[in-house]
Amino acid sequence: MKHNKYLSEADDTFLIYQFISEGPKGLVRKSVIFSDTNVENVYNLAFGDYDPMTDTLDDLSNTNNGDSKKVLATVAATIYTFTEKYPEAWITATGSTKARTRLYQMGIANNLAEIVKDFVIFGYNCKGYWEQFIVGEQYEVYLLTRK
Template sequence: MHYDQYEITPGDTALTFEFVSQGVKGDVEKLVVYSRIGLTGTFNMGFGNKIGSTEDFDDSTVTNNGDTQKVMATVAATLYPFTDRFPDAKVYFKGSTRARTRLYRIGISNNLELITLDFQIYGLNHGQWEKFVLGIDYEAFLVTRKKKMK
């Protein structure tokens, strides 16, 4: 994404990343967690406000810290170190609400040209995965890192 980003700190495992949202509501610790899901090589990417000193997060809180674009860019930026470590991973994500999924779609749409330089992006449309197309109201998203040409 072509937005400012927060500094990302890898968590205790190769599957977590932390950063601090700084805005009108003060400093809010955020956590991005990649967790394996049933499908081989597929990970769910979740994020939200960090809960205490654990690797748990709350993805239902609306922070309203005035930095949505910067937070989204930071979460997206974690895909790079994650897929450096797991280059064949498929990363699944969707919002915790329909409105958040729409927000993700808008973010992807606004940055599609840049995203597709390094990633393939798919949308779940009526139960079927398809290459991401502008203007479609997807239910979820799947991202894979493009292979580097040697």
């Protein structure tokens, strides 16, 4: 993705990232977290608005800060940074709602040529198996790893 990106903070293992969205709605702290799954080397990407008062993430809110492309580019960039640190890792990702999952699908489809230079990307289809991402197909979960 060639959009501008936000500068991020990260923990010292590069599993957790935070950046601040800036726009008409003010400053909103967002987090990207790569969480362990039950399978070694497979991490689930969690993304949402971070509440420093409660140390929780909200993946349902719509910030409407006018910077969705910059936010998505920043999230995508954390995947590059994370997999530079953990080159053998697999990453799963899914939206909090079907609409969000479709939004991610559009983001992937619109940037697929760039993504596949460095990653192999799969989708979990309605038939219950992984297939290499096909534009226009509906997927429940996305999975990617470095080539």
